[in-house]
Amino acid sequence: MPFPQSVRLVEVGPRDGLQNEPEPISTATKLELIDRLGVAGLRHIEAASFVSPKWVPQMADHREVMTGLARRPGVVYSALTPNLKGLEAALEGGVEEVAVFAAASESFSQKNINCSIAESLARFEPVLERARQADVRVRGYVSCVLGCPYEGEIAPSKVAEVSKALHEMGCYEVSLGDTIGTGTPLKARRMLESVARDMPMDRLAAHFHDTYGQALANLYAVLEEGIAVIDSSVAGLGGCPYARGASGNVASEDVVYLLHGLGIETGIDLETLADTGTWITRTIGRPNRSKVGVALAARG
C-alpha cells in the first residue's frame, strides 16, 4: 500500500504534554506555546482539558486558555471533556472540537476514570448528544491499545470493540493510544487491521508513545497500512506517568522528520517547530525529548 500523500498531525503538547507537570505553568506560557505551534504550521492543537482542577490542577486555567487563544484561521483548537459538565464549560469557552477518553483495558478504565468501559461509554452518550446540538465535533481516544500497565496484553478485538462503539456513537475520529509505549510494529499493524475491519481507516489516528523507543517504527508500520492522522507532542512533552523519567508522547519534530523523509506532506515548518520545542523545554525546565530538536539545536 502506498503511503498517504499528506498526514495531519494532532499536537497534544499543550494538554497531554503539560497536564502532569507538577510546577504551575502560567497561562501566558501555554498561550504562547499554542500560538507558536500554530505559526509552525500545526492545524490541530489540543489546547486544554476541562477536567476537575482537583484531579488535574495544571489544567485549572482551561477557560482562560480557551478564551485567551489568538485563533488562527484554519487551525482547530480542541479540548478534552470527560463529561457533560466539562463539555458545558468548554462550550462557554468557545470550543469548536472536544475529545472523550475511553480505554481498551477494564483495569485501566477503573483506575484511570473510575468506571468500567461500558459505564464510560454510557457517560459519553449525553456528551456526544450535547456536542451534536452545539455543532461541535467529538474525537474519541482509546488508551492501552497495545498493552496495559495493569493487565499487560490487550486483545486487538477489545480495541476494535471500543473504537467501533465510539465511532458509532458519533466520534468523527478515534485515536488509538499506545499509552505505555510497549508496542512494536507487527503488533501495531495487527491491532490496526483488527480495528479497521469494523470502521473506516480514514477515521482512525495513531497516538503512540516512545517509552521503549519504538514509536517511529510503529508509525512507519501503520503508515504502510494507511493511517494518515498522527498524534504527537512537541519536544516529546509529557513523559510516561507509568515509568517516571522515561519518555511518553512521541515528539512532533521526530514524526515530522520521518514524514517529510517519506515524501509525505504535513504543512509544518520543521525548523520553527524545533525552535518551539527548544523554547518550551527551556521555559519549563524539562529535557527536550525530541532527537531532531536536540540535533538541530546542537548543529546550531
Added chain:
Amino acid sequence: MPFPQSVRLVEVGPRDGLQNEPEPISTATKLELIDRLGVAGLRHIEAASFVSPKWVPQMADHREVMTGLARRPGVVYSALTPNLKGLEAALEGGVEEVAVFAAASESFSQKNINCSIAESLARFEPVLERARQADVRVRGYVSCVLGCPYEGEIAPSKVAEVSKALHEMGCYEVSLGDTIGTGTPLKARRMLESVARDMPMDRLAAHFHDTYGQALANLYAVLEEGIAVIDSSVAGLGGCPYARGASGNVASEDVVYLLHGLGIETGIDLETLADTGTWITRTIGRPNRSKVGVALAARG
C-alpha cells in the same frame, strides 16, 4: 518479504561507543563492559581500535584490552585496524577478526582518514592480504551511506561501488553506516536495494545512528528488505561527533526490543543487557540513551 528468523547483533559500544570519551576510562572498566555484554548474549563484540593513540587516546590500551579479555566460547571479539601496522599489533594481541573503515563520501574520507576513497581502498589491500595469511576475517565499514556532514546527499550508486569494492577485496561482511543519522526509511531501503544489486544481502549489515530518532524505523524498513545483521551500541554509547550532545549509535537494548517484538531471535537477554547499559553509563557518568534501558530502570 518475511523478516529473518534471527538477527545477529554486532555490539560496537566498547569501541565506537567509547572512543570519543574525553575522560580516560580504565582498561578494567572496558574489560568488564565487554564481559558483561558476553554474559548478556552478544556474540560479536567490537572490543578495541588499533589506531594511533595520537588520534584516539581513549583506545591507547587496545593491546591490554585484547589480551586481557576473558574469551567466551562462541563470541567473536573484533578490532578496528586502519592499516597494516594496526593489523600487526592486533594480531600480536590475538585478534580473530578485524575491521577496515571506508567512506561513501570523498569529503568525509579526506577529513576523516586523510585520503581519497580510492587511496583508502588501496591501503586496505595489504591489510586484507595479511589478514588472509593469518586466517583472520575482515569486516568492512562504509560510512556516510545516507548522508555526509560535508556533502549532504550521497548517491546510492556510490555506496554500492564502495561496498562492492570492499566485498571483492575479501571483506566477508560490509556494514553500511548512517554516520550522521539523517536517513529515513525509504532512503534506507533505496540505498540498500542499490547495494544489494552488486553483492549478496546476507553479506550486508546495517549500522544506523539515531541522531534524528529514525534508527529503529530505518532498521524496520531494511529488515523488511532482508537485512539480518545490525550494529548497535549498549545504552547508545557514543553520541554524535557532528552534533555534540545529540545521539549517535542506536542503542542495542532498543534494537533487541524491536527484534523480539517482531518475533526475531537474537540470543540476547534484554534485562541483562539493560542492566549492563545502566551500569556502564553510571560508571562513566553519561546519560543512558537507550529508551528501553531508561524505561526498565524506571519501572524498577
